[in-house]
Amino acid sequence: MSRSTENQTPGFTTREVTTEPMSAESDWREYGPLEFPRILDAALQAFYEHGYHGTTTRDLARRSGLSVPGVYHYYPSKQDILFDLMTVIIDELLVRSRQALATASADPRSQFDALVESLLRFHMYRRTGAMVSTAELRSLEPDNRARYVAKRDEQQRMLDGVILDGVRDGVFATAYPKDASRAIASLCVGVASWYRPDGTLPVDALLDRYLTIARSIVGISGETASGRSR
Amino acid sequence: MSRSTENQTPGFTTREVTTEPMSAESDWREYGPLEFPRILDAALQAFYEHGYHGTTTRDLARRSGLSVPGVYHYYPSKQDILFDLMTVIIDELLVRSRQALATASADPRSQFDALVESLLRFHMYRRTGAMVSTAELRSLEPDNRARYVAKRDEQQRMLDGVILDGVRDGVFATAYPKDASRAIASLCVGVASWYRPDGTLPVDALLDRYLTIARSIVGISGETASGRSR
């Protein structure tokens, strides 16, 4: 339980603040409560409820218990808050994804399973952040958007990679690997929109089911390829 | 195939304008190009690109080729435009869903297949509208939101209904029918975020694959229920 980033507010942008920085081996599966600096916390809730354009800086100040100039002490603009927020969120996803891949066996099937499970967990435990990031991509100014998209693409390329690896090795059989990759990503993202880890459906049950689906989408093993299944 | 509703501007709200009014039997599968009155068309694009709060009335005016007061000639407020847009969109979904159910055999399996196929097609052919409706639900004022949510719930209840019917009849085997219903809905909604009907993956291939997935989620037939399969 590292002390680290309690509630002090950040300088902004680049760094993986999130909660406890995941050091140990396989803690990509463990999600503590989100402990953002208060401005990002305020921004996350506000953007989730009203969207970036529907949120005023006064709103952010009020929610973070700061004055308006207080907010500007930490961030030069509202846009920077959004960018920092989205950066922190996707950085966590990337870190966890890399860890998942690093700690899994090297075969495509294991790599695939680990990456998809990580994606699923992230969208289960970081629902709000994931939804805000998806919704507010369009609210990022061009430069920020480019930088964010680069990271998102990196994430997507990881998935593309393991799928292509699997196809190359003959363990996956999809005829449309790129579409499969997008479909699976979309599947995981969709979880954020409805699944609550504290609901009736146990986390493991959902992971299990969705993993099965994901595997079927890439046409694992002797299973059929994507098209009109024979 | 009447075209009718060219580009005349509407009174607003109530009516299923959209494209061709679907009269004949199974044309819930047929999607013509979207032919909204110009203000709704402008709103759809603008809200899609910048969101409701990120869109100005001037923007709507410019996009619809009107002056600002010209827009207000047809709608009393920006909020009414959003509400009308979302109403028109979900009304089309409801009409198509009811037609799908009405024209399919009465057994739960056929009902389920028809409804899911309809949902999928809608999110494939009405991508933008579907995404805007999802994203801007929060931008509806309370009364409008309530009215919209009532319709969305009606749609969701259709799906709940066929699933529960299937479970009752023993043809579906899920242990969490409500979660299954939400998962399937989320699956279909997700399609809008990445699938383009004019891409490499043929429509039928996607329908096929996703239907298979949907069926597996409700644990159809001899297939196993949700948990760790086999």
Add this chain to the structure above:
Amino acid sequence: MSRSTENQTPGFTTREVTTEPMSAESDWREYGPLEFPRILDAALQAFYEHGYHGTTTRDLARRSGLSVPGVYHYYPSKQDILFDLMTVIIDELLVRSRQALATASADPRSQFDALVESLLRFHMYRRTGAMVSTAELRSLEPDNRARYVAKRDEQQRMLDGVILDGVRDGVFATAYPKDASRAIASLCVGVASWYRPDGTLPVDALLDRYLTIARSIVGISGETASGRSR
């Protein structure tokens, strides 16, 4: 009962529309109900309730039972409506004032009594119009204001005249005839703000009392009694 200007709507400005044009001798004392063309009627009520700037042309249209272009058929602008309204009102006052003077004996005391009585009656029976004219003088555009003020000044000069005549003849004794004249005018105008001819205080009682006051303001001789002094 002249036919004249029933309810047909006017061209605008100059003419003494009002009700029956007072032809006979001393009917400056008689006030029938106000029968304005409907646009002026609407304007009178609307301006009274909300003021010129607080009244929209749509409001005027609605109140007069016309469409907006219908209003513009009769008047080229809202400003012209105000000007016409105020013109019609002050014209009636002027006509009645002249008649009062013309039908009274030539001596200053009788002239004074007649003119003040006429002023009082006008502000009793034409309350709304008088108040609107007073309040909206500032809303007239320069040219219109000049023309209106000329008429109002003419009215004021009548009063100044009879008072100066009385002073010259030694029957009035005020040291500040101009102030006296303004005070008396203000007194009469003030009646419009509170007196209702259908209230408890009879018209004659009010006329009597106010005439007494007016006489005392100009410092009439051995002071005559109040009422219809005989």
Add this chain to the structure above:
Amino acid sequence: MSRSTENQTPGFTTREVTTEPMSAESDWREYGPLEFPRILDAALQAFYEHGYHGTTTRDLARRSGLSVPGVYHYYPSKQDILFDLMTVIIDELLVRSRQALATASADPRSQFDALVESLLRFHMYRRTGAMVSTAELRSLEPDNRARYVAKRDEQQRMLDGVILDGVRDGVFATAYPKDASRAIASLCVGVASWYRPDGTLPVDALLDRYLTIARSIVGISGETASGRSR
């Protein structure tokens, strides 16, 4: 004679800012120059010249030497400015009226004289404010209007009170005390519309004359009552 309240801008509404807070005994007769905070000053002039609806917020900003948002820093709306202005004005009148009554002898005649003199002085020295308050009553929103009217009614009830006291004690003889009260109030209000304290007619002369008139309206002492005087 503290000056205090220079030109600092207010919180709004409740407080008697106006000029010097009248503390000492009989200073209800003393009127210094009006020293409103700049926004109220701007509003007073602007509303006087163009009326509430005829005044734009830009106009108010310009006149007060602020930007538009600068004005909104102090007041949440134009309506609040009007309400605060009218409140400040009538509060001064009420304070002075109460002081006039408190420092005069208890007999109805003295009370009456003091109250009427105070009313007259107020409408002489606070002309503009008095006229704006009268003219813009209709521009107050219902709640504000109710609160303002309550104060105006309190003022009117003071006058009603002393007149009814005098009638009860047999020193006043009017047959219509309520009408008399309104007539006298109207008389005083009317002074604002024409009298300038710096004109030819000395203040005392006007006070003297109008007090005499007011007394005659309530039919003081051996004088005759209102009606048909003998």
Add this chain to the structure above:
DNA sequence: TATGAATGAGTATTCATTCAT
């Protein structure tokens, strides 16, 4: 970091007015 004052540029909306039919 808070407070308070301040603002350029914009935001939704309205207004008086016009024109074709």
Add this chain to the structure above:
DNA sequence: CATGAATGAATACTCATTCAT
């Protein structure tokens, strides 16, 4: 005269942002 469509120019008000203290 009505209807319906249309608009330039405003109108009240807000927003992100800044600065002095």
